[in-house]
Amino acid sequence: MMGFSGARVMAVLVKEFKQLARDRLTYAMMLAIPVVQLVLFGYAINAEPRHLPTALLVQEDSRYARSMVAALENSRFFDLTHQARSPAELDRLIRSGEVQFAITIPGDFSRRVARGDKPQILVEADATDPSATGGAVAALAALPSQALVHDLTGAMAARAGAPAPFEVVVHRRYNPEAVTSYNIVPGLLGIILSMTLVMLTALSVTRETERGTMETLLATPLEPFEVMTGKLAPYVGVGLVQTIVVLLLARFLFGVPMEGGWIGLILGLSLFIVGSLALGFLISTAARSQLQAMQMSFFYILPSMLLSGFMFPFRGMPVWAQWLGEIIPVTHFLRVVRGSLLKGQGLIDQWPSLAALTAFVLVVTALAMIRYRRTLD
Amino acid sequence: MSLAVDVTGLNKSFGDKHVVQDLTIQLEQGRICGFLGPNGSGKTTTLRMLCGLLTPDSGSGTALGFDILKQADQIKRRTGYMTQRFSLYEDLTIAENLEFAARVHELDRRRERVDVALTRLGLEARRGQLAGTLSGGWKQRLALAAATLHEPKLLLLDEPTAGVDPKARRAFWDEIHALAAEGLTVMVSTHYMDEAERCHEIAYISYGRLMARGTAQQVIDGSGLITFRAEGPDADRLARELSGKPGVETAAAFGTALHVSGTDRAALEAAVKPYRREPWRWREVEPTLEDVFIHLMGASQDNFQ
Incomplete structure (x- = not known):
């Protein structure tokens, strides 16, 4: 038995500290991850989002209607961003995801309030993410008894008390039963694809550099584009298989609706797979070891999960976090997947997200080709 | 006589380190030239510049008659290069590694060429074995076979026998001499004196400068030591x-x-x-x-x- 020597433990400990201090990426991870997580969880994540964009279709311009609008804004849950001129326009706004709520105040609202036959205001909520609308819908309950309190005076005072002068009918569209998995499962497709494709390619290319086989490849007549295509093509297959598995499970295990939007879905999927692979390739041009490639991929995947609207409602985040989120490709991919499966969006609704994904593919591929060296200079 | 390598005034710097300085070297076809010098003297950098893996900062010249600056792709087609480390795929079998080399060079009669190479190596019986399980000496002989499968005219070997036992080294060098006899020009860097003596000629490079050149005897005589x-x-x-x-x-x-x-x-x-x-x-x-x-x-x- 050698016994326990504090001095020998010290030798290992001192060595370990020195190596740790020299490994800058690990260092950055140790410091950045707690800070980033604290800031994100502390500030960016809001389970009860307010100031949600709302479109209004007012079929009557009256004092009561204006008071209604004021009451909605005062609740701070609704920001009236759009005035629709027709039911069709209102429908387009909520389907494309530009607004979270669509509110219709019917044409004979004032008259029916006056007559005391309790008119209905229709509030359509985009419930694809149930947690994004929950708080706002709850706030609507207080609306009928309060919105018109100041208007119903004099002869109308009798209408102001109970029962309330009008009703609010909430219509949860796209996910009427508020099933969380309908939102999470399609979102997972984006996360699974990012995790595997970005990391797999980053590792597979870095492995060649690390083991020295890249030098041999470069000394052959292979062109950079040939190496990239040959190395990435198998992973396109991996991505397609994963997609099919996730979609099948989503349908048959979780009963996720599939409303259509197949063209947009296929386009978005192709762009996202190619972009993720190119991003993995780009990471591999910067990483010197497989460990570094892992760490860099992690730096990409963490915000992709937190800021994309996958885990928390996108509109619940402060504006700066939403801007960050807009830069993340997963955000746009999630909009396409959820839009297709849950809302049956068409290309007209999806083009902004598809354009963002196209930009992602172009920028990352160009950067990867520029960074990839056909020499070792 | 024709020159396989003919370069003048090659320079290469990495940051503020001037790794290769005004290197001028000529090499006749069919010769084996030993490249010697201490670690970090610029041997690897020179070999990499010759096969187009690195671009010289200045200087000019030809390898196999092609401009090393402008026709790197032509040189790569006709050159075999073996890196310092074992640089084949350890998770592919011996035969698969050779097949990959054959495909990359778009060779015809792939199966036949791979079989010939395996026979020449004496590895037919072990063709299905993973390359990573080979011993150091066998790995280097396999790498040599892969680097010469496309019948290159110029072979660049960067410390091919580091850490290989004497018997395997001898086998490796017998192979190199056999290839040179077929007209292949070989440039090989090494730290072993016995290997230097097996070369037709020697180039001694130190701190990026060519210090001595000639046969082993000429280098000894010329030293004035x-x-x-x-x-x-x-x-x-x-x-x-x-x-x-x-x-x-x-x-x-x-x-x-x-x-x-x-x-x-x-x-x-x-x-x-x-x-x-x-x-x-x-x-x-x-x-x-x-x-x-x-x-x-x-x-x-x-x-x-």
């Missing part, structure tokens, strides 16, 4: 006492013998004189290549500072 050899007990102690004396450039013990070298005969004689007594027996010998290289290394260091 005088060497005395003492045999007797306590060679180690004697080496320490003599090194640093005026006129003594190197003093190194080889077993029970001692080599003392210098370029100034009179000063060397004077330094050795007090030890010309029993129990040591002294005689003048021809310097070995190693004596010459260590002398050159010291000389270039002076140049560099």
